[in-house]
Amino acid sequence: MATPPVTTDQQWPAAHEPCAYAPIAVTVDVVVLTLCQGRLHVLLVQRGEPPHRGCWALPGGFLRAGRETLAEAAVRELAEEAGLRLGADPSTALGRIHLEQLGTYGDPGRDPRMHVVSVAYLAFAPDLPAPEAGTDAATAAWHRVDSLDLAANRASGPSAEAHGGGVGGRTGARPTQGPPQATTRPTDPTGPSAVITLAFDHARIVADGLDRARAKLEYSPLATAFLGHDFTIPELRAVYEAVWDEKLHPGNFHRKVLSVPGFVEGTGSTADRGGARGGPRARCYRPGDAQVLHPPLLRPARESEPAAPGSPACSRPLPSTP
Amino acid sequence: MATPPVTTDQQWPAAHEPCAYAPIAVTVDVVVLTLCQGRLHVLLVQRGEPPHRGCWALPGGFLRAGRETLAEAAVRELAEEAGLRLGADPSTALGRIHLEQLGTYGDPGRDPRMHVVSVAYLAFAPDLPAPEAGTDAATAAWHRVDSLDLAANRASGPSAEAHGGGVGGRTGARPTQGPPQATTRPTDPTGPSAVITLAFDHARIVADGLDRARAKLEYSPLATAFLGHDFTIPELRAVYEAVWDEKLHPGNFHRKVLSVPGFVEGTGSTADRGGARGGPRARCYRPGDAQVLHPPLLRPARESEPAAPGSPACSRPLPSTP
DNA sequence: ATAATAGTGTCTATTAGACACTATGGG
DNA sequence: CCCATAGTGTCTAATAGACACTATTAT
Numbered sequence: 001m002a003t004p005p006v007t008t009d010q011q012w013p014a015a016h017e018p019c020a021y022a023p024i025a026v027t028v029d030v031v032v033l034t035l036c037q038g039r040l041h042v043l044l045v046q047r048g049e050p051p052h053r054g055c056w057a058l059p060g061g062f063l064r065a066g067r068e069t070l071a072e073a074a075v076r077e078l079a080e081e082a083g084l085r086l087g088a089d090p091s092t093a094l095g096r097i098h099l100e101q102l103g104t105y106g107d108p109g110r111d112p113r114m115h116v117v118s119v120a121y122l123a124f125a126p127d128l129p130a131p132e133a134g135t136d137a138a139t140a141a142w143h144r145v146d147s148l149d150l151a152a153n154r155a156s157g158p159s160a161e162a163h164g165g166g167v168g169g170r171t172g173a174r175p176t177q178g179p180p181q182a183t184t185r186p187t188d189p190t191g192p193s194a195v196i197t198l199a200f201d202h203a204r205i206v207a208d209g210l211d212r213a214r215a216k217l218e219y220s221p222l223a224t225a226f227l228g229h230d231f232t233i234p235e236l237r238a239v240y241e242a243v244w245d246e247k248l249h250p251g252n253f254h255r256k257v258l259s260v261p262g263f264v265e266g267t268g269s270t271a272d273r274g275g276a277r278g279g280p281r282a283r284c285y286r287p288g289d290a291q292v293l294h295p296p297l298l299r300p301a302r303e304s305e306p307a308a309p310g311s312p313a314c315s316r317p318l319p320s321t322p
Numbered sequence: 323m324a325t326p327p328v329t330t331d332q333q334w335p336a337a338h339e340p341c342a343y344a345p346i347a348v349t350v351d352v353v354v355l356t357l358c359q360g361r362l363h364v365l366l367v368q369r370g371e372p373p374h375r376g377c378w379a380l381p382g383g384f385l386r387a388g389r390e391t392l393a394e395a396a397v398r399e400l401a402e403e404a405g406l407r408l409g410a411d412p413s414t415a416l417g418r419i420h421l422e423q424l425g426t427y428g429d430p431g432r433d434p435r436m437h438v439v440s441v442a443y444l445a446f447a448p449d450l451p452a453p454e455a456g457t458d459a460a461t462a463a464w465h466r467v468d469s470l471d472l473a474a475n476r477a478s479g480p481s482a483e484a485h486g487g488g489v490g491g492r493t494g495a496r497p498t499q500g501p502p503q504a505t506t507r508p509t510d511p512t513g514p515s516a517v518i519t520l521a522f523d524h525a526r527i528v529a530d531g532l533d534r535a536r537a538k539l540e541y542s543p544l545a546t547a548f549l550g551h552d553f554t555i556p557e558l559r560a561v562y563e564a565v566w567d568e569k570l571h572p573g574n575f576h577r578k579v580l581s582v583p584g585f586v587e588g589t590g591s592t593a594d595r596g597g598a599r600g601g602p603r604a605r606c607y608r609p610g611d612a613q614v615l616h617p618p619l620l621r622p623a624r625e626s627e628p629a630a631p632g633s634p635a636c637s638r639p640l641p642s643t644p
Numbered sequence: 645a646t647a648a649t650a651g652t653g654t655c656t657a658t659t660a661g662a663c664a665c666t667a668t669g670g671g
Numbered sequence: 672c673c674c675a676t677a678g679t680g681t682c683t684a685a686t687a688g689a690c691a692c693t694a695t696t697a698t
Contacts, residue, residue, distance in 0.1 A: 024348045024387045026428070026439050063428065065346045065437045070428040104426045104441045106348070106385065106392040115387045117348050117439070119426045234677075252661060254678065259659095273670085279676025280668035294623075295659085301616075556650075574688060576651065595697080601649025602695035617686085650695080659686075668677075 025111075027118045028073040029060030029202070031102060031209035032084070033243075034125040035226050039144050040242050042206055044198070045081050046139040051112055052199035058206070059140065060118065074099060074121040082140040084125070098124040098225040102209055110201045122209045124225035149195045150207040217243055219296040221263050224287040232271050232282035233257055236264070244299055256297060262290025349440045350395040351382030351524070353424060353531035354406070355565075356447040357548050361466050362564050364528055366520070367403050368461035373434055374521035380528070381462065382440065396421060396443040404462040406447070420446040420547040424531055432523045444531045446547035471517045472529040539565055541618040543585050546609040554593050554604035555579055558586070566621055578619060584612025 032043040044056040059081040063073045078084040084097075099121055106117040198206065217223050223239045224231065237253045240246075257263055264285035271281045354365040366378040381403040385395045400406040406419075421443055428439035520528065539545050545561045546553065555576045563570055579585055586607035593603045 024346070024385060026346045026348060063346060063437075063439070066430045068430065070426065070439070101425055103423055104392065106441065108388045108390065115385075117385070117392070117441070119428065119439070232677090249661070250676080251663090251678070251680095256660085274668070275670080275676040277675050278668080278670040278673090280678080282677060298660090300661095554650090571688070572649080573651070573653095573690090578687085596695070597649040597697080599648050600646090600695080600697040602651080604650060620687090622688095646698085648695100648697085651693085653690100653692080655690080656688090657686100658688100659684100661683090661685100663680100663682080665680075666678090668675105670675090671673090 023114055025114060025116045026063045027060050027116055028063055028070055028077060028121065029058040029118050029205060030074050030078055030099075030121045030123055031058060031206055032078065032082070032123040032125055033145075033209070033213055033226075034142065035127050035239060035242055036142055036144075038238055038242055039146075040210075041142040042145050042148070042209075043082055043084075044141060044143050046141075047199055048139065055199035056143065056196055057199035058120075058202045063119075070101070070119050071099060071121070074123075078123070096126065096225060096229070098222050102205070102212060105201055105205060107201070118205075120205045120209070122212055124213070124222055126226060126228055143196060145206070145210060147194065147196055148203065148206060149197045150203050150210070152197055152203040214243055214299070218298055219293050221287060221290055221293055224264070230267055230269070230284045230286055232284055233264075234275065234282055236285075240297070246300055248300075253297075260290070260293050260295065260297070262288040263293055264288050345436055347436060347438045348385040349382050349438055350385055350392055350399060350443065351380040351440050351527060352396050352400055352421075352443045352445055353380060353528055354400065354404070354445040354447055355467075355531065355535055355548075356464065357449050357561060357564055358464055358466075360560055360564055361468075362532075363464040364467050364470070364531075365404055365406075366463060366465050368463075369521055370461065377521035378465065378518055379521040380442075380524045385441075392423070392441050393421060393443070396445075400445070418448065418547060418551070420544050424527070424534060427523055427527060429523070440527075442527045442531070444534055446535070446544055448548060448550055465518060467528070467532060469516065469518055470525065470528060471519045472525050472532070474519055474525040536565055536621070540620055541615050543609060543612055543615055546586070552589055552591070552606045552608055554606055555586075556597065556604055558607075562619070568622055570622075575619075582612070582615050582617065582619070584610040585615055586610050 030043075034041050034043070043059060045059050047053050047055050047057050059077055061073070061077045061081065063070065068076065100123075102120040102122040104117060104119045106115075108115045110116065110118075197203070217240060223236055223243070226239045226243075227235055233254045234250070236257060237248055237250065240253070241248055265288045267284045267286055269284045271284060274281050352365075356363050356365070365381060367381050369375050369377050369379050381399055383395070383399045383403065385392065390398065422445075424442040424444040426439060426441045428437075430437045432438065432440075519525070539562055545558055545565070548561045548565075549557055556572070558579060559570055559572065559575045562568075562575070587610045589606045589608055591606045593606060596603050
């Protein structure tokens with residue numbers, strides 16, 4: 001109704017003189033998840049530059065205008081900042097890394113320097129894909145996700161946009177969110193203690209990535225992306241247990257996985273050794289050709305709520321965006 | 323390994339002189355879905371400017387640097403371009419619109435003028451929320467989704483990024499994708515015939531939005547966002563049938579909806595009239611407080627594949643990103 | 645009156661999960 | 672030897688979906 005006169009079409013911001021308008025930067029950040037010693041880890045780099053210097057942050061960088069897609073930028077940044085060269089060798093575990101778009105974070109003020117719009121990607125990598133070799137990315141390290149303070153920086157990013165309730169005028173309350181100063185001391189990369197606070201709104205991005213990962217294991221075969229070419233059902237179960245942080249029933253899990261068409265297909269061989277503390281050798285499998293698990297592997301119902309009498313217990317966290 | 327020397331941190335692109343680097347524009351586009359006469363429609367605007375002039379496109383526009391969040395930009399563009407004023411009146415159906423981030427599309431070449439990164443949003447609106455009033459947005463119109471050519475512009479956007487297979491070097495094949503020229507003649511906005519080709523890569527964005535919408539109805543209560551404050555179970559069923567394009571069993575659907583805790587809660591009243599061609603008056607319900615449907619309402623299994631013998635038929639399209 | 649619809653009851657095939665059991669191999 | 676583990680069999684409660692039936696209302 002009484003909106004100010006604006007052209008119907010997208011008004012073009014003087015493209016030929018790009019400075020006339022918006023000084024907005026576009027970056028790509030990547031949440032790379034992997035399993036080390038049965039624990040879920042995320043790849044972080046230590047910042048050497050002023051905003052949040054010394055803090056740990058997600059690997060990422062600026063999109064090269066006109067020269068690459070968003071996903072290509074994600075792959076490039078992973079190589080540059082963490083020494084992960086994804087597609088280089090498809091025969092190795094690294095060639096099988098899964099990469100998908102996670103969400104875009106564009107609140108003004110999420111970077112003190114200027115308005116930065118960050119497109120976040122989520123990757124699943126097999127165990128320890130070269131823990132950042134002698135490249136210039138010496139500051140990259142894997143961190144246990146349970147050592148991160150993921151409660152920080154709420155009310156930003158895609159998760160905050162009017163999920164449950166409907167849009168009320170301005171959608172997200174503008175966060176007062178003074179970004180955390182670099183007070184956090186980096187700790188032992190794999191150490192279980194010492195909570196780490198991430199730079200910018202990266203805690204929220206990691207939290208969204210974890211939500212997405214946990215949800216995707218239910219209905220996609222991507223758990224295999226955390227493993228090598230061949231794996232056993234117990235290894236696959238360990239992936240689920242690490243990501244979901246739940247103990248699963250070995251027998252039922254085994255039968256369930258094999259009952260989903262296209263999830264895994266058996267190689268003829270068996271594992272070299274038996275279980276960690278004994279037991280028969282497990283059979284080996286490869287990823288099947290299914291893109292979706294049907295029926296899905298549902299997480300055991302986390303019964304936190306009192307649960308209405310007579311009705312089954314139910315409370316499953318809402319997946320980040322999907 | 324042998325990566326060129328690059329600073330470990332995100333190299334800062336001369337922020338103080340924003341022109342030194344990347345002339346990248348950031349826009350926000352919105353896929354607004356609604357139901358008109360039992361059919362799923364999407365809101366489109368007709369372009370009046372050179373690239374794809376005369377073509378239909380998603381409402382959207384440039385993010386105002388430093389002045390708004392991405393979601394705020396989406397709400398603003400909806401008001402400016404389509405006359406939809408979302409949060410203005412929470413008591414009306416418009417106050418209940420659902421808005422969520424869909425994905426970000428940033429291939430170079432998706433806009434011939436410059437590198438444009440578009441953050442797409444997805445909205446569910448109740449039936450005919452003011453079919454674009456006498457604002458400047460005179461070119462906005464609802465179009466039946468089955469009148470759009472959604473097969474165009476494949477291999478772009480978030481869906482294309484290494485979904486099934488793992489990243490092979492460069493992630494997405496760079497699309498040759500010469501954007502469709504403005505050859506498409508606009509047709510009757512609600513007409514069932516005449517396939518419409520969308521501008522830029524908006525066909526893919528709409529297709530991704532539809533995938534997301536269909537998936538979300540399974541495990542979220544968002545179907546109610548297509549309806550008014552009060553609704554009946556048959557009306558809710560009509561939403562599912564329109565979005566999924568499937569006939570559902572009335573009796574089983576009714577019982578299933580009421581069995582999911584927090585999906586709907588009954589008001590005391592009943593509908594004014596009976597069914598379209600007779601029948602008793604249905605009871606009225608409001609949205610409940612659940613954010614997730616548990617257990618979910620699964621789509622009937624589309625058995626397109628031959629289905630391995632002995633195993634249950636299964637092929638559910640992979641949701642766009644989640 | 646006729647026909648279509650809202651809502652409920654009931655039956656059945658399938659499934660998730662608990663439990664039990666055998667066989668295998670590490671320490 | 673002893674014990675943890677891989678893998679399978681079996682039982683039970685819960686569920687999805689098909690079908691049937693009634694009561695109510697538009698035409």
